[in-house]
Amino acid sequence: MSAISVTHLGKSFGGVRAVDDLSFTVERGTLTAFIGPNGAGKTTTLRMILGLVTPTEGGAAIGGGPYRDLERPVSTVGAVLEATAFHPGLSARTHLEALRLAAGLEPGRVEHVLEQVDLTASAGRKVGGFSLGMRQRLALASALLGDPEILILDEPANGLDPEGMRWLRGFLRAYTHQGRTVLVSTHVLAEIQQIADHAIVLRAGRLAWQGPLSPETDLEELYMEVTA
């Protein structure tokens, strides 16, 4: 069974055709790059997979069924969709603790995910003073709370400095080496090329290309060709 499958998915916003007859699968244990020009429909697709936007046509399954039918959603999929709005007056630890309680997860998870994203030293600080990169790490920590099998990340490299990008690469690589699955949208092709084993390219809401990546693939070249 695929980790994620999208079948003839379509979404119109009024007269705007954001996603059009899109089908693809993401296999377990792979790191798949989800790429395409601005407005190609990446975020809309990710939001439909996560049950946050209702498709106009078609459907998406995650972990074997529609998101809304998952028995334990937080243990199946963790998502970071955009630089999430955190309450500026709360600490990172308090944020995570509130999410942990709401999801009914074990107490030890908060310290565990803080360590996973290398945020333990700043966990007691107010999030209002966090840099963009620290917010990205906190958002990732929130997604990891349920120890999910599948991670869906929308432009997680936004705001990360070179050290942060290198850290994220190592983190995602290690995550998939545990047999877990990552679907990540990004515009930073040189970064994702180093770790992705598969790519899905969108153009104007449609599938422009999908396939495995080898060390010889020039992802930027491929992207320019199929989105031209």
Ligand SMILES: Nc1ncnc2c1ncn2[C@@H]1O[C@H](COP(=O)(O)OP(=O)(O)OP(=O)(O)O)[C@@H](O)[C@H]1O
């Ligand atoms: N809520 C909405 N209402 C109206 N139009 C929308 C809405 N959400 C997305 N769109 C439109 O759908 C199209 C696809 O947008 P989407 O955000 O999915 O693209 P994207 O590939 O994620 O772009 P980017 O790389 O810029 O983040 C765009 O034309 C966008 O303006």
